[in-house]
Amino acid sequence: MNQRELQRRQTRRTLAEHALRLFSTNGFDATTVEEIAAAAGVSQRTFFLHFSTKSAAAFPDHEERVRDFVDRLGDGHSVGNPLLHLCEVLAGGLDTSSPTRRTRYQLLAQVGALRDEDARTDRDYEVVVAAYLMQAWGEAAEARVRAHAIANAALGVCRASLIGWGEDGIDPREVCFEILHRMICSPFDAPLHSLQ
Amino acid sequence: MNQRELQRRQTRRTLAEHALRLFSTNGFDATTVEEIAAAAGVSQRTFFLHFSTKSAAAFPDHEERVRDFVDRLGDGHSVGNPLLHLCEVLAGGLDTSSPTRRTRYQLLAQVGALRDEDARTDRDYEVVVAAYLMQAWGEAAEARVRAHAIANAALGVCRASLIGWGEDGIDPREVCFEILHRMICSPFDAPLHSLQ
DNA sequence: CGGCTTGGTGCACTCACTGCAGTTAATACG
DNA sequence: CGTATTAACTGCAGTGAGTGCACCAAGCCG
Numbered sequence: 001m002n003q004r005e006l007q008r009r010q011t012r013r014t015l016a017e018h019a020l021r022l023f024s025t026n027g028f029d030a031t032t033v034e035e036i037a038a039a040a041g042v043s044q045r046t047f048f049l050h051f052s053t054k055s056a057a058a059f060p061d062h063e064e065r066v067r068d069f070v071d072r073l074g075d076g077h078s079v080g081n082p083l084l085h086l087c088e089v090l091a092g093g094l095d096t097s098s099p100t101r102r103t104r105y106q107l108l109a110q111v112g113a114l115r116d117e118d119a120r121t122d123r124d125y126e127v128v129v130a131a132y133l134m135q136a137w138g139e140a141a142e143a144r145v146r147a148h149a150i151a152n153a154a155l156g157v158c159r160a161s162l163i164g165w166g167e168d169g170i171d172p173r174e175v176c177f178e179i180l181h182r183m184i185c186s187p188f189d190a191p192l193h194s195l196q
Numbered sequence: 197m198n199q200r201e202l203q204r205r206q207t208r209r210t211l212a213e214h215a216l217r218l219f220s221t222n223g224f225d226a227t228t229v230e231e232i233a234a235a236a237g238v239s240q241r242t243f244f245l246h247f248s249t250k251s252a253a254a255f256p257d258h259e260e261r262v263r264d265f266v267d268r269l270g271d272g273h274s275v276g277n278p279l280l281h282l283c284e285v286l287a288g289g290l291d292t293s294s295p296t297r298r299t300r301y302q303l304l305a306q307v308g309a310l311r312d313e314d315a316r317t318d319r320d321y322e323v324v325v326a327a328y329l330m331q332a333w334g335e336a337a338e339a340r341v342r343a344h345a346i347a348n349a350a351l352g353v354c355r356a357s358l359i360g361w362g363e364d365g366i367d368p369r370e371v372c373f374e375i376l377h378r379m380i381c382s383p384f385d386a387p388l389h390s391l392q
Numbered sequence: 393c394g395g396c397t398t399g400g401t402g403c404a405c406t407c408a409c410t411g412c413a414g415t416t417a418a419t420a421c422g
Numbered sequence: 423c424g425t426a427t428t429a430a431c432t433g434c435a436g437t438g439a440g441t442g443c444a445c446c447a448a449g450c451c452g
Contacts, residue, residue: 003418004419004428007430008429043432044432045433049431119315144360145357149352157345157349160344160347164340183383200397203449228438239401244441
């Protein structure tokens with residue numbers, strides 16, 4: 001691990017921490033990027049070197065999580081069904097005892113701009129899941145629509161469960177797994193399991 | 197109908213028309229609000245009197261559509277199942293031969309900011325549908341999460357179908373109805389039909 | 393006609409975000 | 423070891439979305 005790389009990650013982490021803190025104490029709208037940067041001891045320009053938008057600083061490990069998701073999609077450990085795997089990673093893999101995570105999802109439940117950001121990042125998962133489904137269903141336009149529809153539905157369930165966690169502290173795992181199973185895995189069982 | 201009200205609607209319609217035209221000919225990012233306003237013969241400030249964001253001008257009849265949706269939810273004509281009703285209104289009620297609509301959804305499929313806007317507007321439907329489901333399931337936190345999860349899933353299917361229409365011209369109605377039925381109506385049939 | 397309402401205007405402002413031309417320090421290389 | 427290169431960070435000037443406010447002018451209503 002480089003010293004440069006180390007410094008870079010440190011800066012990014014510090015920015016994300018101060019962003020989350022300021023968002024939750026002063027409110028998202030009342031917090032300026034300038035303030036976050038100042039709190040982290042860097043310039044405002046540097047903030048945008050690490051995060052493309054103000055909202056993105058609330059989800060600092062998104063790219064990493066998507067990468068993990070993709071990596072584990074193919075290996076022997078994960079369930080063949082990518083939708084349950086999605087749920088496992090998004091809701092199940094969540095450390096529900098982490099205060100930072102909790103703060104993040106409480107904010108998500110309250111702030112519109114962060115919901116937008118969340119929906120935006122979900123599209124990365126959508127693309128991956130849809131591509132996975134299309135391995136079985138083919139590349140035809142109609143298959144693509146169906147794959148995206150299913151992926152979108154699954155993400156909708158996960159998203160709602162996570163927001164429910166932020167709002168009321170409902171454990172996202174149970175409800176998410178149960179609904180996904182009833183809604184997607186059972187009705188679409190055969191075509192999905194035939195992928196393995 | 198007032199003359200004032202008439203003038204107001206006319207201005208709004210003109211703004212929306214020029215917005216859509218400029219977005220699709222010059223690109224969304226390359227179009228400024230200033231340009232749209234100038235093309236419509238009003239000031240930039242007036243644009244924001246009619247639309248809260250630049251993206252919102254691409255979906256000028258959103259509020260009206262949601263109002264229609266809510267109005268029809270309770271009456272005797274609509275199916276008891278609000279999710280199929282959702283699909284009916286969003287995808288089925290779509291005039292697939294209207295060039296303006298087509299342009300709108302082609303743009304939607306291409307421009308990230310418009311997808312964001314679409315996801316944002318979908319939240320209005322989510323709230324209504326979830327509230328409807330909660331009439332049967334109760335107000336408890338867990339019921340709320342389940343209701344929002346189901347509503348979100350249905351919206352995900354509709355959204356993907358509509359984007360598929362924009363991208364490839366696939367008729368959104370068939371795929372949307374079929375998936376929704378298989379995914380939600382059948383597995384959740386009993387609790388939903390007991391509402392009627 | 394005279395007061396009130398309301399759609400539209402002009403202006404100044406904030407703030408997110410970008411492009412560019414640096415500086416400094418870590419690193420790679422001869 | 424000294425030098426060239428790379429890359430994190432900075433400062434600055436700019437664009438453009440969106441807002442608050444005071445204001446006009448034209449429709450509405452008694």
